[in-house]
Amino acid sequence: MIAHARNHSEISVKASDATGMALLNDAEGLAREARRVLRRLSETGAVLALAADMDKAVVLRSFKDSAPTRTAVVSREVAQAFALKDWISCSRSGRVASYTITSAGRAALKQYLAEDMERKRRARGLQDGCNPFRDVKNDWAGEGAVAGMSRPAMAESPLAMLARRRDKTGRSFLSAELVQAGERFREDYELAQMGQDAAQNWDRFMLSGDRAEMAGDETLPDGPKTARNRMLSALDDLGPGLSDIIMRCCCFLEGLETAEKRMGWSARSGKVVLRIALQRLHRHYMDANGHVSAMIG
Template sequence: MENSTAFTVPAWVPEGAQRYLAHTEAGRSIRDLARSAGCHASTILRQIRRIEMRRDDPLVDKALQSLAETHFPGAGNETASGPFFGVGDDPHRIPNAEDEAFEREALRVLRRLCETGAVLAVAEDMEKAVVVRDSGEGSTTRTAVVDCKTAQALALKDWIVCDNPGRVSRYRITQTGRTALSQLIADAENRARTQTEYGMAEAPAKFKTRNQADEKRPRRIRYCAAESPLIALSRRRDRDGKPFLDESLVRAGERLREDFELAQIGPRVTQNWDRFLTAGGCAGFEGDAPVARGSSEARDRVALALSDLGPGLSDVALRCCCYLEGLELAEKRMGWSARSGKIVLRIALQRLKRHYEKQAECDRLIG
């Protein structure tokens, strides 16, 4: 009698890793996997060997161990005929909450890693990793905190890579990761547009990059489109040759963005940030909405900073630092004259820097 036990894995797990786990943990033979996939056994063998060779990477090794412990409990006692279902075997599978949470985190982390000089630093036996960016002159800036489970998944999908693993391994984004970031951004925009139109519109077309849309005239993109507008402005020089935004102003804007992103953690955010874009308004929660799962302290810090900036300055800070809107779009939406947004943004960042300095002084006085 055939064993009907099924082992399932999250939708984000690559096809090669699924088959590797099915072979090593569930005990399925290579020929059995090849028959299920409709390909030659040598194809499955190459995929399994490739995953095995990648286990020298500490994040990849820990990701496979975690998947084996979580999704293959007692697999060694099962027969080799038990089916293994994955994304490749079930094309109609609907991603669950775990898969959607991974996509949100991957989008946040990959955006940070696309910034110039950014790497993901992972230390041994630490539950958290950090994204740090080289700010020049030998200094670094922390731009994001990442759960190690998310970092392991990114490494398993080959979206990040480490050239020299050690006690503190530094991972950089790969070309595959940049392509995945473009797709994640497009999917997020499509979902947002579908929700705005209440599902009455036709299914949006898939996002295409400039190179895909016009292969005859490929254009080299110098910087990532997902990069923060503050980073782009910090490269500009004024009349004296100094950066238009110095590092302290960029750090103030990045701190606001980090708190804003921490406040978004969860399947649904009930904080109404859009009300900050209206003069005299303030953020709040929906009366009958469930309790948000994001960080309440992060929401409080964002609300306090935007309230201190006041109307106008809080608008441009929220749009450019948190929503990552370009200056031209922000000027158009707010009805400002061309090239005036960067001046207002710098004033807002100066006020924001002063706000955080005051908060630091208050914290030192306590106790």
């Protein structure tokens, strides 16, 4: 038995088991899941929850005065591999165990994101003028962004920041159900494995009205292909403008000011349009599924 002592054996792997150990030997698969899941775990208030009788774990993020929002679905194999790499650590044991990202996990994520930035620089022939390890306080504002993309830093998304804002009556600017809808859409985006290409080509997709390329080719696994189809269905329902702000703020993580400038909108209008878009998105999920937070992934 190979058990991770710091994780109280909640996630353990037998030497003969082919789950987490197999993923450790799949560098590409491990890196893909690390970029998706560790980034979610690095957000404030995020934990990975895993029940003993479940094949999949979920990343939950707590916001003030609202129930936790699911931001990612994670297979048990991925959770096992993360534990063996010491990227997550058990913070609460029991029937449903909770895990938080470790300093090793944050360091691994920084390295993966730095590699992504370097690949972008090389692909575009840019000078090395952007340090991915700098202070990320204002990164989501789009300062120094490459070709419309925000820096790949570990900071809060525009959606999370808006969720903390209050109106004059003290109510949240974004209700929990709207945050959940936006996070569900971002989860599909990440599961769809669209990555940098979608962000770099989004303006072309919007101008031409042809997003067929986003559906991907027939070589895609069923999971990512299905996630892309769910995204396209939602985008078709949202229509131009609303789909644009959802993609930019929920998926590409552009700051509201940056999104407003790129779309030629007046200052401070972006948050209102984003809320309208999230309301429409929430209605789409309710009409399609009867709920927002289906167990996907």
